[in-house]
């Protein structure tokens with residue numbers, strides 16, 4: 117196995133030092149024979165961990181595969197991603213989660229951890245085989261019907277009770293379906309002006325409020341996907357203050373983009389939950405800083421051209437995000453390296469119970485890390501993305517930070533900003 121000496125790198129913004137990688141771990145001692153990487157001006161972060169990625173395989177390999185999504189992830193600085201269950205067939209059995217897990221291992225670019233569906237076929241009627249998925253080779257600990265809300269409160273309660281036995285998590289897509297029928301964008305001034313049916317903030321907030329009460333009642337773990345409103349932040353703040361076992365994520369796009377973009381009628385801005393207002397953005401940023409929101413998760417949602425380049429009303433919701441997440445977060449938070457490492461690596465690994473990721477870059481730890489050039493600026497070109505889909509809202513936008521290298525257990529997956537395989 118090749119050893120690497122990463123010279124003059126700044127660990128989380130500290131004074132430059134050398135980092136030695138030997139036999140897949142961070143090492144000390146002689147660097148003899150090691151390949152030298154000049155990392156002057158680069159910052160080392162623990163490899164990023166994404167708790168919310170759509171990889172589309174099985175079923176929509178025209179939009180993404182486990183391999184193309186893994187490559188996009190590595191290029192974005194990730195060493196582990198959690199694959200959502202809304203594939204076709206749905207990942208609601210041990211067979212499908214094992215297939216995704218195996219495909220991830222074969223690709224070998226990031227650790228791919230499947231998320232299992234909560235209900236059979238994401239239909240919200242009957243619990244899926246949570247136990248069988250948990251005891252499968254994929255070792256599933258997080259379950260989600262993402263794309264759909266587990267709307268039935270009794271089913272949600274049963275799911276929370278079921279996973280409590282093995283300290284599992286229900287990750288909820290918080291959307292009261294009766295309040296969002298026909299919804300096309302955030303309900304507010306802009307939707308009124310455009311005459312598009314609105315998706316009101318309360319549809320998210322009402323489900324989060326209900327679910328934190330259910331999680332509290334059961335004593336189980338709830339994770340809230342893609343929090344998008346200021347009101348949701350307040351519900352979470354109160355729940356956390358009471359000691360409810362709830363964690364929450366925000367996407368990079370909800371930290372940066374507003375509902376005004378819908379006025380272009382360009383479906384690249386259509387996403388679920390929808391882009392909200394500047395007031396929501398400011399509340400989400402503050403919540404990310406003070407920890408009411410635990411992590412940034414991409415909700416990387418690749419879609420084939422025909423599903424995106426059509427009329428707004430017919431377009432599928434979702435944006436790709438793996439390759440732009442860190443630059444967007446950098447543009448929002450600035451060079452707050454420790455906070456970024458916490459929200460994009462350590463906390464997601466801790467929440468998921470994922471060992472070997474999100475660890476400090478100290479001797480003996482697995483060499484899962486990424487090197488970033490914070491001084492570089494990049495104009496996002498959709499044609500350059502490794503993802504099989506091109507639906508990025510940042511085309512033509514200049515973002516700070518370039519991911520120069522990523523290492524998975526000491527093997528480079530990205531070098532000089534390019535995927536190694």
Ligand SMILES: NC(=O)N[C@@H](CC(=O)O)C(=O)O
Nearest residue numbers: 170262263387388417433434
């Ligand atoms: N986030 C999105 O806008 N899309 C997700 C699912 C969903 O949450 O609708 C997708 O799978 O495409």
